[in-house]
Amino acid sequence: MPVTQFSIQRIEKVDTQQASQVTLAEQPHDIEHHSHSIISEFKRIQGSRAGRQYGTFSPEHPGFRALLIQWREEQIPFVRFAQQVTRQLGLQLDQHEELFQGYLCFIAEHLERGDRLFIFHVRQTAALTLNSEIELLETDYIEFSETGFGVAIDLQSLSEDADKYITLSFGRGDRGIKPVVCEWLGYMDTVDKKAETEHFLALVDTYCNDLPSEESQPLREKVIDYCMDQDKAGEAVVFSALSDHVDAGLERYVRQHQETPREELIPDRKQLRNYLRFTGKNNDVSISFASSSLGKEVEFDPNQEVLMIRNLPKTLLRQLKKLHDES
Numbered sequence: 001m002p003v004t005q006f007s008i009q010r011i012e013k014v015d016t017q018q019a020s021q022v023t024l025a026e027q028p029h030d031i032e033h034h035s036h037s038i039i040s041e042f043k044r045i046q047g048s049r050a051g052r053q054y055g056t057f058s059p060e061h062p063g064f065r066a067l068l069i070q071w072r073e074e075q076i077p078f079v080r081f082a083q084q085v086t087r088q089l090g091l092q093l094d095q096h097e098e099l100f101q102g103y104l105c106f107i108a109e110h111l112e113r114g115d116r117l118f119i120f121h122v123r124q125t126a127a128l129t130l131n132s133e134i135e136l137l138e139t140d141y142i143e144f145s146e147t148g149f150g151v152a153i154d155l156q157s158l159s160e161d162a163d164k165y166i167t168l169s170f171g172r173g174d175r176g177i178k179p180v181v182c183e184w185l186g187y188m189d190t191v192d193k194k195a196e197t198e199h200f201l202a203l204v205d206t207y208c209n210d211l212p213s214e215e216s217q218p219l220r221e222k223v224i225d226y227c228m229d230q231d232k233a234g235e236a237v238v239f240s241a242l243s244d245h246v247d248a249g250l251e252r253y254v255r256q257h258q259e260t261p262r263e264e265l266i267p268d269r270k271q272l273r274n275y276l277r278f279t280g281k282n283n284d285v286s287i288s289f290a291s292s293s294l295g296k297e298v299e300f301d302p303n304q305e306v307l308m309i310r311n312l313p314k315t316l317l318r319q320l321k322k323l324h325d326e327s
Contacts, residue, residue: 003035004115005078005108009086016097020090024083039107042120046150047234049169050269054191056165057158061186063088068117072155082106085184092184098176102148114156121148121171147171149181164190164266167234193268200237200254200265201275207253217292222246224276227267236264 010023029035046052057065064085071081086104093100102123109116125143128136148171157165166187170178181187204223208216226245230237240263242251255261279288287307289298297311312320 002110003031003039003107004110005106006031006035007079007082007106009082009104009106010102011086011090011093011104012101013090013093013099014101016099020093020100022086022090024086026079028077028079035107038105039109039118041144042105042107042118042147042150043234045120045144045147046152046167046169047232049150049171050231051169052234052266053168053187053189054164054166054193054266055168055187055189056163058186058188061183064185068153068158072159078106078108089180089184092180096180098180100177100180114154117151117153117155119151119153121150123148148174149177151181151185191266193266194271196262196265197268197271199259200267201271203254203257204250206257207250219247219250221276223250224272227265227272228269231267231269231272236266238264 006029007025008029009025011020013020067076067081067084067088070076071078076084082104089104102121105118105120105122107118109118122142122144123146124140125146127139127141129139131137150167150169150171152167154162154165154167166185168181168185168187170181204220208220211219223246226242227237239251239254242248242254276291277288278291278294281287289309294300297309299308300306301308
């Protein structure tokens with residue numbers, strides 16, 4: 001995981017009536033001491049976010065891409081690229097009157113499968129520390145749990161003009177900054193994770209329905225476990241790997257019945273979770289049960305919109321019986 005470039009730039013906008021303030025680092029940061037641990041943390045954060053988006057650069061907003069290509073073609077150094085796009089983000093913030101504070105961390109990585117660029121918004125948090133004289137002092141530190149938006153660009157796929165090469169994610173409270181970042185990058189979605197996952201799971205269902213009951217449910221669970229593991233690792237579900245990790249027959253079935261021929265799936269985590277469990281709640285009731293129990297312990301009457309539940313959890317059963325006896 002060799003890091004080849006590392007730069008951090010500061011940007012803040014603390015008043016909607018004033019322009020963004022950008023503090024530029026003129027020299028690249030040392031890649032030997034901290035960059036590898038930082039990029040590992042960024043990858044962990046990116047992989048843990050369920051709402052990752054996948055797409056490309058839009059031809060309607062070429063500014064970011066143009067600077068990126070200039071760096072890749074060695075027309076400008078990496079630090080100049082980081083400075084220029086940080087300034088561009090400041091201009092975007094001013095147009096939207098969106099408040100923003102922190103640092104942009106730029107890291108380039110060289111891998112056998114191709115180079116990648118990571119950009120993450122990091123924030124500092126105030127804390128207390130003790131010195132050698134056991135005196136309390138104030139200090140600031142980078143709080144990775146408060147990391148904001150993250151961008152990962154597959155530079156090899158970009159050069160090949162693939163249908164997706166940007167992975168974009170956002171942290172808690174980033175809803176307001178989302179349109180700003182998308183315009184800054186010139187980003188557009190090219191992957192509908194929800195629709196593609198629904199189609200894939202429908203194929204899994206059809207395939208499993210033709211299997212004996214004692215085989216179908218374990219296979220469904222195995223598929224979901226594998227897809228969840230891939231998603232948490234930030235990796236796609238490659239259909240050719242289904243033979244090795246899940247079931248060879250399923251791989252053939254998926255390939256034969258796809259609406260659009262694809263080699264992989266970027267799963268939607270919410271769809272995966274809902275596939276094995278039904279969940280729902282309102283102000284008074286919260287319900288969750290395995291989909292395999294429908295028609296057995298749980299029956300649904302669509303006409304009356306009523307659930308009938310047997311084999312109640314023991315704790316719940318004791319609570320209900322106690323209430324009944326007291327009344």
